[in-house]
Amino acid sequence: MQPIPWQERPDGCNDVVWRYSENPIIDRYAIPSSNSVFNSAVVRHGDGFAGVFRCDNRSVQMNIFAGFSPDGIHWTIEHDPIRFLPAPGADPAVAEHLYKYDPRVVWIDDRYWITWCNGFGGSPTIGVGYTFDFVTFYQCENAFLPFNRNGVLFPEKIGGRYAMLSRPSDSGHTPFGDIWVSYSPDMTYWGGHRLVMRPTPFPDSAWQCTKTGAGPVPVRTNEGWLLFYHGVITTCNGFRYSMGAALLDLEDPSKVLRRSMDYLLAPAAPYELCGDVPNVVFPCATLVEGDKAAIYYGAADTVVGLAFCRISEVLDFLKRQ
Secondary structure (H helix, E strand, O other): OOOOOOOOOOOOOOOOOEEOOOOOOEOOOOOOOEEEEEEEEEEEEOOEEEEEEEEEEOOOOEEEEEEEEOOOOOOEEOOOOOOEEEOOOOOHHHHOOOOEEEEEEEEEOOEEEEEEEEEEOOEEEEEEEEEOOOOOEEEOOOOOOOOEEEEEEOOOOEOOEEEEEEEEOOOOOOOOOOEEEEEEOOOOOOEEEEEEEOOOOOOOOHHHOOEEEEOOOOEEEOOEEEEEEEEEEEEOOEEEEEEEEEEEOOOOOOOEEEEOOOOOEOOOOHHHHOOOOOOEEEEEEEEEEOOEEEEEEEEOOOEEEEEEEEHHHHHHHHHOO
16 A cells, blocks of 8 residues: 655654655646645545546636546646536436535545535535445435535444545635534435534634534544544634644544644645635645644645654643643
8 A cells, every 4th residue: 555645743743643745746737727735635545646636727717627646646637527416216316516616535445425515506515425436436426405514424324334534615705614514324315414513702712702613524533533633713804724633533423522722734834825815724624644644734724735643642732721
């Protein structure tokens, strides 16, 4: 199995999460049509890595593209967006969309499942699809009614059911956001909706006082599901997105065992501070190898960055919160 990308913590750095020294790893003009490439998801595939990438074109139309890498750092992204075939039993109308953005990818059972924010009927909901090879893609029925974003599947069934985190929203730049978990027996019909966590009160943890949203696919640990998530504060200069972590119960992920009060990674590097949408760190994917983790994140809604951490250190960090 190909090792995950990894770079040791720089000398003199005490941060729990640290940036790759050669960031950003994917430039905004990575393909001929792109205005920006960001908020993208990657997984191991074959002898290397594959991913689904958000590429906004120069008309700023939002769509998702497949990509491949031998090492998880150097990527070749297809020049045409993914064309989904209707999955067996799905209405062909689900392929009609106004936009697709912010994908996540996870291997469950025998295939790679993809979720994304899907502009269906002109409103955002959670699109669901799958692929076996990142060449042919199938689209299922949308998971939820509008309005919803940040659909993130757990990497295994919980209590015999698929489980998905999401953030009910509105039709615009949502000024609120709670993380919920929902369950499905078949990846089509979803219910059992339960609140996971809300934004924090401003005096307690201001960086996440406006809204929260699930980030990468949760990581199973002996102590619970480790969830990296984004939190947002409304500043005089607009929204500011940072990354934190929470530990959820393995059997009932609506139970939050521990949660960040301090952020783990916040906009500070030039490519996070400056871009189409300044002041954004938006995690979308995590590759794990033993205690090591590589975190892929969108920076300033413009490029893709890479950061690293050790799972044990993140768990220790949460115990100190």
